Structures are given as structure tokens and as C-alpha cells.
Amino acid sequence: MSANIIDGKALAAGIRQEIRSKIQNFTDAPRPPCLAVILVGDNPASQIYVRNKIKACLDTGITSLEKRLLADASEAELLSLIKELNEDDSVDGILVQLPLPKGFDEQKVIRSIAAEKDVDGFHVENMGALVTGLKGFRCCTPHGVMKMLESVGCPLEGANALVIGRSNIVGKPMALMLLEKNATVTVAHSRTKNLKELAKNADIIVSAVGKAGLVTDDMVKPGAVVIDVGMNRNQEGKLCGDVDIEAVARVAGFITPVPGGVGPMTIAMLLDNTMRAFENRFN
Numbered sequence: 001m002s003a004n005i006i007d008g009k010a011l012a013a014g015i016r017q018e019i020r021s022k023i024q025n026f027t028d029a030p031r032p033p034c035l036a037v038i039l040v041g042d043n044p045a046s047q048i049y050v051r052n053k054i055k056a057c058l059d060t061g062i063t064s065l066e067k068r069l070l071a072d073a074s075e076a077e078l079l080s081l082i083k084e085l086n087e088d089d090s091v092d093g094i095l096v097q098l099p100l101p102k103g104f105d106e107q108k109v110i111r112s113i114a115a116e117k118d119v120d121g122f123h124v125e126n127m128g129a130l131v132t133g134l135k136g137f138r139c140c141t142p143h144g145v146m147k148m149l150e151s152v153g154c155p156l157e158g159a160n161a162l163v164i165g166r167s168n169i170v171g172k173p174m175a176l177m178l179l180e181k182n183a184t185v186t187v188a189h190s191r192t193k194n195l196k197e198l199a200k201n202a203d204i205i206v207s208a209v210g211k212a213g214l215v216t217d218d219m220v221k222p223g224a225v226v227i228d229v230g231m232n233r234n235q236e237g238k239l240c241g242d243v244d245i246e247a248v249a250r251v252a253g254f255i256t257p258v259p260g261g262v263g264p265m266t267i268a269m270l271l272d273n274t275m276r277a278f279e280n281r282f283n
């Protein structure tokens with residue numbers, strides 16, 4: 001058996017095309033949507049992520065506003081920049097690239113973003129909306145994963161879903177989104193004792209840990225859907241996920257590649273949220 005590949009790049013390209021046409025046909029606004037992207041410090045991975053997000057904005061017709069602060073900038077400076085962008089009517093979405101350098105209170109910074117401009121969906125108001133099933137911005141990576149599952153017609157109702165990782169930006173919201181679709185959700189983390197057993201029982205595995213080689217073929221039920229959110233470098237310096245893709249692809253029903261899987265979908269959902277923020281303002 002060889003797993004079907006879920007092509008995140010192609011799926012994301014379709015979503016981007018839809019957004020592009022929506023922008024072209026949106027006549028009720030005096031300007032295109034605008035996303036402000038804040039990068040603090042010089043984390044090399046963050047610089048690449050930010051560059052890709054800005055490129056994607058340009059490609060779809062969204063204006064981007066890149067704001068950079070030095071790693072030794074004060075929290076007050078960052079909060080003041082966010083306040084300015086909150087009050088700026090020409091800005092629809094605000095994103096602060098994470099992680100922030102040491103010394104910043106990440107939660108305080110995220111809370112300072114106006115919830116209606118929080119296109120990452122990290123603000124407590126948007127997270128609370130997810131918990132309670134209310135409308136709000138959904139976190140981009142797990143939302144992108146849900147779109148990928150939907151694209152292959154993966155049954156969610158009553159399915160055993162295992163989320164590996166419990167971060168605020170992927171694992172926790174991922175579990176909630178799967179639960180919202182009536183999956184039976186288990187969240188595994190660094191203190192979990194029987195990961196292999198839990199994984200073997202799962203119809204869907206979403207791994208978001210950041211550890212190459214974590215998910216191996218002997219952990220996967222034949223035909224399961226395996227989604228790899230990990231972004232790591234292997235010993236040869238090549239980009240890879242958490243899943244031993246070659247071996248797991250022989251067992252799984254569907255699998256996502258790294259790169260070209262979840263990553264492009266995260267960006268597509270960010271553009272989608274920015275478009276929604278824009279529409280909320282002008283519709």
C-alpha cells in the first residue's frame with residue numbers, strides 16, 4: 001500500500017486564486033485588504049516565514065506593511081506599535097511573528113492586538129470563540145489542516161483523532177477544531193506514556209511537535225490519515241517534518257509532505273482571515 005499525498009501547495013494555490021478573484025471583484029472598498037506583519041529580532045526561521053507571508057500577500061493582491069523591531073526593542077515599543085496599527089483604519093489585519101525574543105510577554109502582546117484585526121486567531125477572544133463555538137478568527141495552521149482533511153473527504157464524525165503536541169498555536173486549537181466536527185480527540189504531549197498505543201488506535205494523526213522521526217510506521221494504523229505539522233532539519237540539513245514519511249507512506253491512507261504540505265495552507269488561511277477582516281470592515 002502507498003499513501004495518497006495531500007498536496008498542500010496545490011490546495012493553497014486554489015484558495016489563493018479564490019481570494020485573488022474576490023479582491024478583484026470587491027468594489028465596495030476604496031483600497032485592497034492590508035496586513036501588517038511585525039517581526040521582532042532576527043530569528044532566521046521567522047525571517048523566512050515573514051518573507052513568505054509577505055510574498056503571498058503580494059501575489060494575491062493584499063497590501064502588506066512590514067514592521068521590524070530590533071531584538072533589544074522594549075515591550076513598550078512593541079505595544080505602542082500595535083496600538084498605532086489597531087487605530088489605523090487602513091490596516092485590516094495585524095500579525096506578530098512568534099516566537100518573540102526573550103523578555104517579551106507573548107500573551108500580553110497578543111492580547112494587545114484588537115481582536116477584530118487578530119488574523120492569526122491567537123487572541124483570547126478568538127480562542128474563546130473557538131472553545132465556545134462562536135464566530136471568530138480561527139488559528140491558521142489547524143484551520144489549514146481541517147481544510148486538508150476536508151479536501152480528501154476524511155470522515156471526522158466519531159473518528160479517533162490523535163493530536164501530538166499541545167501548543168497554544170497548533171495542538172490545542174487543532175484538538176478543538178476536530179472536536180467541533182465530532183471526532184473523538186486525544187491530545188498527546190511530552191509526558192504521554194503510551195504514544196505508540198494511542199497512535200495505533202488513531203484514524204487521524206496530527207503531529208505538531210518539531211521532532212524529526214517522531215512518527216514511525218509501526219505507530220500507524222493501516223489506512224490512517226497522517227498530517228505532519230513539524231518543520232525540522234534532518235542530519236543532512238534538509239527540511240523535514242515529524243513523520244518518517246517514506247516508511248509511514250507505506251502504511252497510511254493519506255499523508256502530507258514537508259515541505260509542500262501544511263506550510264502553504266497556514267499561509268492560505270492567513271490570507272483568508274485577512275480577507276475576512278477586510279470584508280467585515282467594508283461589507
Ligand code: GUN
Pocket residue numbers: 095096097098099120140141169266
Ligand atoms: N510562529 C509559528 N507559526 C506562527 C503563526 O502561525 N503565526 C505567527 N504569528 N507566528 C508563528
